[in-house]
Amino acid sequence: MQTNLADFIKNTREGEEADAILRKCVHCGFCTATCPTYQLLGDELDGPRGRIYLMKQVLEGKPATQKTQTHLDRCLTCRNCESTCPSGVQYGRLVDIGRKIVEDQVPRPLSQRLMRNALKEALPRKWLFTPAMKAGQMVRPLLPKALRNKVPAKQNAGVWPTTQHARKMLLLDGCVQPAMAPNINAATARVLDAFGVQLLVAPKAGCCGAIRYHLNDHDGGLNDMRNNIDAWWPLVEAGAEAIVMTASGCGATVKDYGHLLAHDDKYAAKAKRISDLTRDLSEILPAFEEELQQKLNGKIGKRVAFHPPCTLQHGQQIRGKVEQLLRTAGVDVQLCADSHLCCGSAGTYSVLQPEMAYQLRDNKLANLQATKPDMIVSANIGCQTHLQSGTDMQVSHWIELIDSALAVGR
Structure with a gap:
């Protein structure tokens, strides 16, 4: 062209x-x-x-x-x-x-400006979002359906392991996931603990930067990225061997830090190092595949439909790893028709473009449920929440399935 x-x-x-x-x-x-x-x-x-x-x-x-x-x-x-x-x-x-x-x-109408500003100011700030989510969960049955769809039922995260291990990895806790689905990160910590890896969370790390950046606040998004680099850097220097992502949307963004901050003389080298260390959880666990098979042989007798998030299969170009891990654990994993298509969540898209988002959700759920699964699993909090809003069938993160099976032998 x-x-x-x-x-x-x-x-x-x-x-x-x-x-x-x-x-x-x-x-x-x-x-x-x-x-x-x-x-x-x-x-x-x-x-x-x-x-x-x-x-x-x-x-x-x-x-x-x-x-x-x-x-x-x-x-x-x-x-x-x-x-x-x-x-x-x-x-x-x-x-x-x-x-x-x-x-x-192009100036936006006032209603759009207010909505977009609310999203980019509230979602990345845990001190704002977490109490708001807790309040929403307390009155969830009384909420209008459109709002209730965005407020998942309260979840118990269980116990975070305290065993010290020589092998240490960092975990991005995230901004909305700890409030909406705290069990995902706790389950990840328990599973890796079972394989001799200790997960560390840097207290000052926050939003990966995707929310603001994709709402066209590039400066705000880049500042979120710099904040995470500053929070992680002492632990990286202390020998953390990877930065684990349990939300594929965050993973796609953090893997891009090196490119997005390449123009910043102060952060360019550090950003590249952070991107090089970043791994989706499905890239970490294959190293423990043999142990996983031994621990879980025959313990999970479920038929599961897996929805691969776009940020995993297209953003990070990771395909087949989750399915292989689940099959190793004895799970009957199914991919639905048109599994390459988006479910309609897409970060803040389901809030800003609800009509198309719900059309895509319903199409995706119809295909997922056509595989006749016992449950649906995914790898991104946005996809899980969006899909769960349209079905009574359980929608979870795939690591929660492995964690619950490992718990039987604990």
């Missing part, structure tokens, strides 16, 4: 990156075949190829419009198109750049 960037973006870091991405696109249209919003709406401008044209026009100097913003807002940033693209177009990075430019050019 030929480009002619406008002066306002030419010769800037973002401009050079966007230009390189645009030039890779050959207009083939393979991406539209796997784009969830294109499949729902059938509009070229609601698929990756159309959105690329819109962003190209803006980058070349054509003023953005509210229509441009609407089509970009409808994008889930699931990055399924990246997995499909034969030319390696990094659409996710392009849409981050394009959305920020459009945001700066």
Whole structure:
């Protein structure tokens, strides 16, 4: 694709990156075949190829419009198109750049500004979000359905192991997960403890930065990333061998710290080191696969439907690892039809674009339940909460299944 960037973006870091991405696109249209919003709406401008044209026009100097913003807002940033693209177009990075430019050019209605500001200010701050979630859980039966969908039932996290081990890894506690599903991280700590690994949580680490960054507050998102690097760095220097991610959305972002902070002289080297150390939980446990099989041989007699989050299979390009681990543990794991498609959660998308988010959720649940499972498991808190809002069937993180089976032998 030929480009002619406008002066306002030419010769800037973002401009050079966007230009390189645009030039890779050959207009083939393979991406539209796997784009969830294109499949729902059938509009070229609601698929990756159309959105690329819109962003190209803006980058070349054509003023953005509210229509441009609407089509970009409808994008889930699931990055399924990246997995499909034969030319390696990094659409996710392009849409981050394009959305920020459009945001700066097109004033939003007051209602949108208030909603987006509330999300980016409340969700990343645990001291705000946790008490709000606890209050919501106390009155959950009285809440309107739309709000109740975002407030999972209160969960007991169980005991965090206190055994000291020579092997130590860091865990990103996260911003919303500890309040919404505290058992996920506690279960991870218990499972790794069973294999001789101690999980450490840096008290001052917080949101991975994705919430603010993807709501076009790039400066706020980058500051969240710097905060985590500062919190983790002493433990990294002390020998922590990995940074474990139990939410694939956070993992996809932290693995990108090195790129996102490459321009920051103070943080560039540290950010790259943090990204290099970051592992999804499904990348950690295969090292203990033989022990896992011995401990759990025949203990889990369940048929499970696994929903691989987009941030795992497309963002991090991790496929098959969770399924293999569960099969090693004796679980009958099923992938549903169209397992590559987004469930509609997509971070704050289900709040900002509820109609399409719920359509995608219902389509996903129909396919998952068609496999006739005993339960549904995933690898990201957003997906779990979104899917659970549409079914009475249990939806859990896959590590909780392993933890509950290991508990039988404790």
